[in-house]
Amino acid sequence: MHIHTLPTRGPLRCTLLLVAALFAPVLHAQVVLPGKVAKIQIPVGTWSESSAVANGLTGSGNGANQPALPQVAALNGFLLSFGNGDHKLRQVGVLADGRYTRFAFADSNGDDPFRASAGWTTFTHGSAGEVSAVGGGKFRIPLPTQKPAGHVLVLRGFEFRRADGSDANLRNISVWLDSQRNVAEVSLTDDQGLDFRGLERTLGLAAAAGATLLPGLLEAAHMDATRIAARNIPQMVGKYRGYKVTVQYAWIPQGLVQQEGTLAGGGGDLDRPRVATPVHALQGFEFTFDNSDHHLLTLAVNADDRGRRVFAFQDNNRDDPLHWTVNYLTLKPELRR
Numbered sequence: 474m475h476i477h478t479l480p481t482r483g484p485l486r487c488t489l490l491l492v493a494a495l496f497a498p499v500l501h502a503q504v505v506l507p508g509k510v511a512k513i514q515i516p517v518g519t520w521s522e523s524s525a526v527a528n529g530l531t532g533s534g535n536g537a538n539q540p541a542l543p544q545v546a547a548l549n550g551f552l553l554s555f556g557n558g559d560h561k562l563r564q565v566g567v568l569a570d571g572r573y574t575r576f577a578f579a580d581s582n583g584d585d586p587f588r589a590s591a592g593w594t595t596f597t598h599g600s601a602g603e604v605s606a607v608g609g610g611k612f613r614i615p616l617p618t619q620k621p622a623g624h625v626l627v628l629r630g631f632e633f634r635r636a637d638g639s640d641a642n643l644r645n646i647s648v649w650l651d652s653q654r655n656v657a658e659v660s661l662t663d664d665q666g667l668d669f670r671g672l673e674r675t676l677g678l679a680a681a682a683g684a685t686l687l688p689g690l691l692e693a694a695h696m697d698a699t700r701i702a703a704r705n706i707p708q709m710v711g712k713y714r715g716y717k718v719t720v721q722y723a724w725i726p727q728g729l730v731q732q733e734g735t736l737a738g739g740g741g742d743l744d745r746p747r748v749a750t751p752v753h754a755l756q757g758f759e760f761t762f763d764n765s766d767h768h769l770l771t772l773a774v775n776a777d778d779r780g781r782r783v784f785a786f787q788d789n790n791r792d793d794p795l796h797w798t799v800n801y802l803t804l805k806p807e808l809r810r
Contacts, residue, residue, distance in 0.1 A: 550774055604722075663714060
């Protein structure tokens with residue numbers, strides 16, 4: 474293809490330069506001309522919803538997404554619940570995979586049936602990524618992609634996995650996305666005979682896992698996580714039980730967001746919090762038993778369970794004190810397609 478140019482001068486030349494700058498693949502959010510600043514508009518696009526349900530899974534398995542997920546999507550809720558009583562945990566996760574949602578909920582042998590569901594919000598604009606690391610306690614993982622201007626982080630999926638052939642009770646589980654720091658902060662802990670209050674004041678021994686390249690740190694885009702899991706997950710990382718975590722995330726245009734929201738509470742109001750606005754995209758969650766670690770029966774965040782919204786973190790009974798927090802976004806209804 475040949476491009477013909479004509480000599481130009483004055484206002485016409487400035488106009489042509491501005492047009493060329495707007496359509497060129499530049500990294501700047503604005504184009505500066507003598508005496509003028511032209512802002513580049515960030516495409517906002519629209520959003521929609523999808524969901525997946527699976528019953529009778531054991532260990533791990535797939536639920537079909539209706540409709541299939543594009544690359545840019547966010548969890549708006551999920552549920553994982555054993556069908557035969559509570560159990561220790563080796564693996565727990567909800568991962569986006571196009572036509573399917575990959576669910577995991579298992580103890581050491583992975584033979585216990587569970588039901589699972591996931592709600593998704595899908596987007597026509599934005600970008601997505603995935604990061605994995607091996608650590609212990611609570612630690613931060615730097616995200617490999619830079620923050621795009623005018624975008625905000627949302628949670629696309631997650632999976633925690635302890636060493637194959639092992640399991641343990643659960644005291645705390647969390648996934649947080651921090652748009653300002655461009656990091657994911659994660660935790661999966663049991664008591665391990667330690668003073669748990671000390672863990673709450675620290676990021677653990679693996680705080681700089683992403684920066685210091687601890688053994689087991691990997692980029693999921695280049696390595697088969699299933700194949701390397703047993704080899705790379707240590708029983709302990711420092712004084713904490715080791716685990717591998719995968720966090721899927723997406724950057725969506727800020728122009729889609731109507732408002733940010735936070736839900737928090739304790740055991741008494743866990744399954745019926747007062748939600749003033751819809752939960753369209755999760756940004757993070759944390760659940761903690763306050764008395765000791767426990768087996769787990771159900772983990773749920775804003776799940777549609779037989780027509781009611783459910784938040785759950787429990788063993789076989791509901792008498793354990795706990796606290797929990799969920800961050801989320803409510804999107805502009807006029808941009809729903």
